[in-house]
Amino acid sequence: MIRWGIAMAVVAACVGYLVYSASGGSSEYYLTVSELRAHSPTTGDVRVAGVVQDDIQRSDGGLHLRFTEKDGTASMLVDYTGTVPDIFRPGITVVADGRLGADGVFHARAVLAKCPSRFSTTPYTS
Amino acid sequence: MSVALLDHPVYIVTLAFLGSGALLAGLVLAAFSALLSFWAGYAENGVMIQVGRRAFYATAAMILAAGVLLETALLTHDFSLAYVVEHSDLSTPIALVAAAFYGGQEGSLLYWALILGILGSASLLASARIGLRLAAYAAGIMAAILTFFLVVLVLVASPFDVLQITPPDGLGLNPVLRDGGMLIHPPVVLAGFASFAIPFSFAAAALLAGRSDAAWIAHTRRFALVAWGLQSAGLVLGMWWAYHVLGWGGYWGWDPVENVAFMPWLATTAYLHSSQVQERRGRLRGWNFGLVMLAFLLVVFGTFIVRSGIVPSVHTFAVSAIGPWFFGFLGVCLLFSVGLLAFRAGDLKSHAEPAPAVSREGAFTLQNLLLIGVIVVVFWGTMLPLVSGMLGQQRVVGPTYYERAAGPLFVALLALMAAGPLVPWRHAGAPLWRSLRWPAGAFAFLLAALLVAGVRSLPALLGLSLALAVAATVVYEYARAVGRWRLAGGGWSRALTLVVRRRRHYGAYLAHLGLAVLVLGLAASHFWQQEKDVTLLPGEQVSVAGYTLTYAGVQNRELADHSEFVAAMSLGGQTLEPARATYAGLGGQSLTHVAISSSPIADVYVVLAGTNGDGSASFRIFVNPLVSWIWAGGAIIILGVLLGNAGERRVAVAPVAARVRSPVGAS
Numbered sequence: 001m002i003r004w005g006i007a008m009a010v011v012a013a014c015v016g017y018l019v020y021s022a023s024g025g026s027s028e029y030y031l032t033v034s035e036l037r038a039h040s041p042t043t044g045d046v047r048v049a050g051v052v053q054d055d056i057q058r059s060d061g062g063l064h065l066r067f068t069e070k071d072g073t074a075s076m077l078v079d080y081t082g083t084v085p086d087i088f089r090p091g092i093t094v095v096a097d098g099r100l101g102a103d104g105v106f107h108a109r110a111v112l113a114k115c116p117s118r119f120s121t122t123p124y125t126s
Numbered sequence: 127m128s129v130a131l132l133d134h135p136v137y138i139v140t141l142a143f144l145g146s147g148a149l150l151a152g153l154v155l156a157a158f159s160a161l162l163s164f165w166a167g168y169a170e171n172g173v174m175i176q177v178g179r180r181a182f183y184a185t186a187a188m189i190l191a192a193g194v195l196l197e198t199a200l201l202t203h204d205f206s207l208a209y210v211v212e213h214s215d216l217s218t219p220i221a222l223v224a225a226a227f228y229g230g231q232e233g234s235l236l237y238w239a240l241i242l243g244i245l246g247s248a249s250l251l252a253s254a255r256i257g258l259r260l261a262a263y264a265a266g267i268m269a270a271i272l273t274f275f276l277v278v279l280v281l282v283a284s285p286f287d288v289l290q291i292t293p294p295d296g297l298g299l300n301p302v303l304r305d306g307g308m309l310i311h312p313p314v315v316l317a318g319f320a321s322f323a324i325p326f327s328f329a330a331a332a333l334l335a336g337r338s339d340a341a342w343i344a345h346t347r348r349f350a351l352v353a354w355g356l357q358s359a360g361l362v363l364g365m366w367w368a369y370h371v372l373g374w375g376g377y378w379g380w381d382p383v384e385n386v387a388f389m390p391w392l393a394t395t396a397y398l399h400s401s402q403v404q405e406r407r408g409r410l411r412g413w414n415f416g417l418v419m420l421a422f423l424l425v426v427f428g429t430f431i432v433r434s435g436i437v438p439s440v441h442t443f444a445v446s447a448i449g450p451w452f453f454g455f456l457g458v459c460l461l462f463s464v465g466l467l468a469f470r471a472g473d474l475k476s477h478a479e480p481a482p483a484v485s486r487e488g489a490f491t492l493q494n495l496l497l498i499g500v501i502v503v504v505f506w507g508t509m510l511p512l513v514s515g516m517l518g519q520q521r522v523v524g525p526t527y528y529e530r531a532a533g534p535l536f537v538a539l540l541a542l543m544a545a546g547p548l549v550p551w552r553h554a555g556a557p558l559w560r561s562l563r564w565p566a567g568a569f570a571f572l573l574a575a576l577l578v579a580g581v582r583s584l585p586a587l588l589g590l591s592l593a594l595a596v597a598a599t600v601v602y603e604y605a606r607a608v609g610r611w612r613l614a615g616g617g618w619s620r621a622l623t624l625v626v627r628r629r630r631h632y633g634a635y636l637a638h639l640g641l642a643v644l645v646l647g648l649a650a651s652h653f654w655q656q657e658k659d660v661t662l663l664p665g666e667q668v669s670v671a672g673y674t675l676t677y678a679g680v681q682n683r684e685l686a687d688h689s690e691f692v693a694a695m696s697l698g699g700q701t702l703e704p705a706r707a708t709y710a711g712l713g714g715q716s717l718t719h720v721a722i723s724s725s726p727i728a729d730v731y732v733v734l735a736g737t738n739g740d741g742s743a744s745f746r747i748f749v750n751p752l753v754s755w756i757w758a759g760g761a762i763i764i765l766g767v768l769l770g771n772a773g774e775r776r777v778a779v780a781p782v783a784a785r786v787r788s789p790v791g792a793s
Contacts, residue, residue: 003483008495015499015535019506022531023523030511030520047522062736063659063744082659083373083735083746086717
């Protein structure tokens with residue numbers, strides 16, 4: 001019983017250390033566009049959620065994108081190179097992962113879209 | 127049914143009424159079965175136990191009837207039902223219309239209840255030997271769980287709600303989901319989720335009945351293995367689907383939806399191992415109950431998380447009224463489980479003498495602790511947004527967190543998987559060190575080879591080498607079996623007898639081998655994936671990781687509901703055709719068709735990012751080494767589960783002391 005306790009304590013200590021060290025180094029703030037505007041934080045990457053506006057500019061065969069992400073009142077320009085999820089289009093909510101540059105443009109290294117786990121596109125209202 | 131009937135409004139209304147009626151009847155029967163089974167079990171009234179049990183079968187029949195009615199409504203395009211309108215349309219292929227049964231919130235709950243009803247009935251039919259009272263309590267608990275689902279289905283999320291005006295067509299299916307994967311991944315995952323309730327019910331029933339001996343384990347283990355097999359298949363199929371359809375070159379993103387499916391799998395993996403310690407040595411009794419209950423609680427917790435939308439996820443499930451219901455259900459299940467364990471704590475003390483640290487028991491114990499550690503890591507990562515959001519600004523963690531925190535635990539688990547099966551029960555002696563030569567040799571061989579090849583990343587070195595060591599241990603076990611078979615005189619019938627007699631043993635090792643193959647695929651594709659973004663004119667070439675692709679040109683095709691650009695890329699003798707479709711009817715949503723050239727060594731994975739006016743096209747190209755090993759490993763694991771679970775022989779629940787010391791490698 002004592003040995004069981006010691007083994008548990010050792011594993012618990014290791015897991016605790018791993019969780020602590022890993023989450024300290026790699027957690028990111030999850031913000032809306034207005035929260036980003038209000039706090040204007042910091043160093044490190046952040047994830048910013050907002051709705052894609054109707055001004056998507058593609059260049060380089062669609063691999064380079066600029067678009068405005070907006071929530072309620074605040075908006076920001078996002079610059080991103082890479083492929084975007086299929087459902088990416090004006091009006092959907094995306095989460096841009098990256099940082100706000102000195103030029104006021106948000107440089108994203110990833111753009112995630114909410115995946116439709118529902119079959120339907122929109123709920124039916126009659 | 128005739129077509130004339132379909133146009134008749136009375137029929138259509140009747141279908142919805144019949145469905146609602148079946149659910150309501152199911153609810154009454156389930157509640158009746160729960161109450162009666164508990165009372166009859168307590169009173170040990172054999173007749174009433176039978177009645178309670180039959181009420182459970184009748185509940186399952188009612189749910190099945192409701193399921194058939196919903197499927198009929200979908201297949202006949204009965205757009206008077208809101209569910210049919212919201213989840214299908216006339217242009218959707220018929221197989222996907224059928225799949226809409228479990229594609230939406232309400233239908234998936236009905237599907238869940240259906241699986242629980244069917245598996246629950248099977249488990250009760252097979253429970254003749256475990257004692258009347260225990261079986262009655264188990265029926266009562268399963269009926270109580272079904273009662274919860276049916277209350278939700280009747281009151282909050284009915285698939286049989288009727289629209290006031292019947293529209294001419296439905297809203298259809300998002301194109302991302304218009305894929306064959308939709309036909310197999312969701313039903314397997316949902317069935318896996320549903321099946322965890324069976325081991326939970328029997329464990330809780332054993333505690334209620336005060337039967338903490340190993341009798342319940344023999345029964346529970348089988349259904350735990352069913353749940354584990356379904357969940358393994360569901361996880362691998364999910365990865366397969368994401369990889370082939372979503373076009374980001376990966377298969378696992380540590381999203382909350384993936385995490386909550388992974389955690390019950392981890393808890394059940396722990397249980398399948400620790401239950402052997404109880405069967406063989408009579409120890410870890412309370413721990414085993416705890417693990418079975420934990421797996422079920424994690425399933426309910428996961429359902430609550432993904433259906434309530436309280437943590438940010440790439441997946442959005444319909445945020446609906448069922449969140450609070452599942453939260454309440456989670457609370458009740460948690461209180462019930464903890465209360466039951468506390469109530470029986472006195473009976474759960476182990477009477478067997480403790481084993482030395484280096485023994486099979488010791489290895490299983492350490493493995494269990496490490497698996498719980500992984501659950502803690504994943505749980506914390508999933509819940510961090512919620513916890514940090516309560517304390518201040520919301521924070522999230524990405525894959526880096528999981529790799530750093532869970533990675534070392536996975537390495538330790540692999541090392542245990544390589545050595546553990548060779549460690550004998552109770553006492554390790556000289557034979558252990560001799561047999562460890564095999565995995566140690568395989569480990570050293572691959573480590574040296576990788577070092578010579580210039581690999582310097584420690585996680586890659588350890589992950590791949592240890593996976594090979596795991597495989598070596600399994601091969602060694604099988605080689606020993608072949609040796610015994612030769613010694614016994616050989617012959618096919620004898621080989622068959624040998625395998626069949628110890629199928630649990632060989633099934634388990636087959637699952638180990640599958641996992642080793644899967645880990646090799648995961649590690650190689652994770653550490654050595656190569657990626658290139660490129661824009662090419664027709665005739666131009668690009669080289670990625672030694673693969674040369676030539677862009678031939680792009681074609682535009684106009685089809686019924688969408689238009690698509692199809693690019694042609696030649697790779698060696700074959701032509702890859704990545705495409706991008708645009709659905710005008712769905713707000714111009716586009717859909718990528720990834721082109722994959724798969725071989726055992728590497729997949730060449732081409733995504734068409736876009737096309738330009740001058741005939742050039744942009745691509746994102748991945749080279750993913752050994753990805754096909756992941757799918758092969760998954761298939762081997764399922765074979766192992768099938769072998770290990772096929773008509774298991776009666777497990778003798780002999781007193782521990784009567785057992786003689788077992789030889790190395792026996793299980």
